[in-house]
Amino acid sequence: MLSVLSVDLGTVFCMADAYTDALRELREFSGDDPSRLAEPIARSFPVSGASICTLGEILSAETVSASDPVAARLDELQLDLGEGPCWDALRSISPVFEPDIQHSPRGAWPMFLPAVAHEAIGAVFAFPLVVGHLRLGAVDLYCIEPMTLSPLQIRQASTLAAVVSRLVLRRALEAARDDEPMHPPVDRFSRRAIHQATGMVIAQLGVSVDDAEMLLRGHAYAENRSMAEVAADILDGRLRFSIEAEGIEDVQ
């Protein structure tokens, strides 16, 4: 009973432009207020709305941005109930697709499904927000009608989610740095160790210097330890980042 939305070519090209714009907008975002970030994501796909939320063990569960009240409600339900596509997406580090959530749901959510039955929501797609092995949240897309996403749209949404992931982590780390000088300033010797550990992470994951540094800092933040301590663990081989399937796991 899947009703496929027919879209003419003009709409498709428009979407492609909207996606490029969204990618640029998210990459260049440097403002203080992230509450409008879901809008360019929503415009990139033939969906009704989008939302960005943080959840999991590292960041507190909250909606960062929602393009409309229904998107906000979808997030709120999942965050309040502690279950739903965004939780599963984060847990599995892979997208979760519900093309017809009202009539043929794929997931088993005893509380979320009855709750979503009261909403004007036909399809839900959740993309995890992860940086390396750090699980941060999810981007949800919804459509009032049942619909499917094409493989290209899935790739595009995953790319946008990857950009949002870095943005969310960077903001969290900046906020943490501003809030409290958690750890004493790093001495020169430890700083060398941190640079060496950054190099190890670059080689372990094949990521850029910036990402490797962010992963180190994010790991330290998630475990409430200093970067120097995490660096020492990496150099000693007690902590190793490795790529496992799509996600990145740390091997302790």
Add this chain to the structure above:
Amino acid sequence: MRGELREARLVEGFATLADTLVEGYDVVDLLQNLVEICQDVLSVEAVGLLLADEGGELDLVASTSEDPRLVNAMQLDAEAGPCRLSFETGEQEALVGLSALDDAPAGWFAFRRAAEQLGYGSVAAVPMRLREKRIGVLSLYRFEAEALSAADLRAAQALADVATIGILHERVAREPDAVRNQLQRALNTRVVIEQAKGVLAHTHGVSTERAFELLRGYARSNRLGLHEVAQRLVGRTLIF
């Protein structure tokens, strides 16, 4: 070392330094050569070179060994030890007999203990300066608890002077910013070298100390600067 042989190696050392000072040379390569020449020519077991950043803090930029314990000792020396003192006075300073209850300042204790634990018996610090402009310190470590000979100290100062003049030459008066930028770049290069050591330590399954030797060896045999090789390793455009 026999007199003539030493003279010959010293001359070779100066020639190597002069060769490094070509247009567009990298300060880190120059300084790495300097510490290696010193180790080769002088009766010392380890040599470090520390440059001052804009705040006057000394940071290790080149060393004959990347053993983290030695690096730590040198860094402690830069905070409170003969090395720090030499930078402040602009004169050669030395500490002979690290374990003896001498009249060394109490603040040097951390450095003395760290160096002593590694088996060192004496340290000499040679300033890198041209007239009133001080840019860093060359520190020389010996296992023997005996002062470096006057001839060795003169040679060390002469080598340090060549490198200092190479860095400063006549630009001090004309472009003070150029010198500052160059020194800052050398300090930044060190960051990339540390990252590259991490990359190699992982890909080769070796210590960071050994990783530096690999980096140095690759740069030398391919006639490339340390910075360039390190940058490419970190950017994953070079894999060896």
